[in-house]
Ligand SMILES: [Zn+2]
């Protein structure tokens with residue numbers, strides 16, 4: 001689809017967005033998506049693989065193919081490589097590969113140092129494993145996608161589970177992304193649900209990015225935010241067509257998911273792609289791994305975070321904050337009780353999180369007062385930014401319902417208890433330094449008053 005972005009004479013396609021010279025933006029920066037330099041999304045684009053490899057000067061790729069991916073298009077990829085030499089590593093169908101040390105070791109074992117690119121065929125896990133191997137071998141990576149299931153294709157990090165702990169490892173983003181929508185439209189139904197779920201998160205990410213800018217002064221770019229919303233709107237209004245696997249709708253969702261990574265590269269941070277709902281998802285994943293359970297699909301969890309957010313936002317926006325209210329909220333905060341609850345919820349991982357919050361001074365009266373004063377001063381703009389999510393609630397809810405995403409009071413459908421869901425929400429601000437809507441609620445003294453019907 002055509003996208004509007006500053007410094008482009010006319011609407012651009014997603015492939016135009018990765019032009020090497022970038023885009024000069026009114027925010028004062030030049031936005032580039034390097035090292036991503038070969039991108040194709042659409043029906044039948046698989047056949048472009050040889051010319052894309054040529055354009056990057058790749059002579060001998062190391063192919064990492066997921067078990068199911070071999071049937072989806074792996075065999076076609078091998079055929080398309082023709083006379084070009086390659087080394088092949090195939091991962092088993094079942095159990096499904098995980099983004100952990102075991103599978104990284106497996107693909108590392110088969111690696112041949114005479115290869116000049118790590119080329120994955122698969123979706124999230126394969127892409128993340130390849131990014132890790134690319135980082136370790138200092139080689140560029142590429143991915144031939146098989147499912148529009150998450151927004152990590154173009155991101156510059158790998159979502160890993162190392163020593164049983166969920167960890168984001170910074171890597172380069174892939175140099176090559178090829179998504180043939182005739183392949184992706186036949187992905188498992190859960191992958192489609194997950195992809196739509198990950199896109200639904202963008203309403204909140206964009207709103208909370210602006211909100212955080214207004215409270216903490218962090219960098220924000222309205223043009224990138226607008227670009228992300230163009231892609232998101234196109235996906236969310238097409239939920240039924242996605243469910244029916246119609247190629248144009250699958251294409252716009254795949255583009256949206258890739259664009260999410262491009263927008264994050266443009267911004268230099270993952271703000272355009274994640275906020276409260278991703279923190280909730282991240283915490284749920286931590287709980288699953290700590291309990292030796294398998295987390296649900298990333299996009300389904302992010303969408304569950306959206307469901308919680310949609311219950312929470314009206315409560316956050318219900319009243320205009322005052323200095324007295326914010327001060328009273330801080331007086332109710334009992335640091336010892338908070339630390340005790342962190343240990344209950346996070347066990348052995350609590351200490352690192354508590355230390356991080358202390359080092360940052362996140363929970364001191366001084367920083368709380370500064371942030372809440374900024375929030376009070378900018379409240380009309382904050383309410384407007386977050387209110388945009390509330391204004392889209394019917395569209396978001398309709399799309400999530402059509403793809404049977406669990407409601408806020410149904411965490412067990414994703415394998416989580418009610419307590420874990422509540423912990424993921426109330427402790428979402430304790431995960432990292434990023435300022436999100438639950439951080440705002442804490443600053444305004446109302447986080448502990450937020451309620452979820454059916455959960456508490
Ligand atoms: Zn900008």
Ligand SMILES: [Zn+2]
Pocket residue numbers: 150151198201273274278298299302
């Ligand atoms: Zn995501």
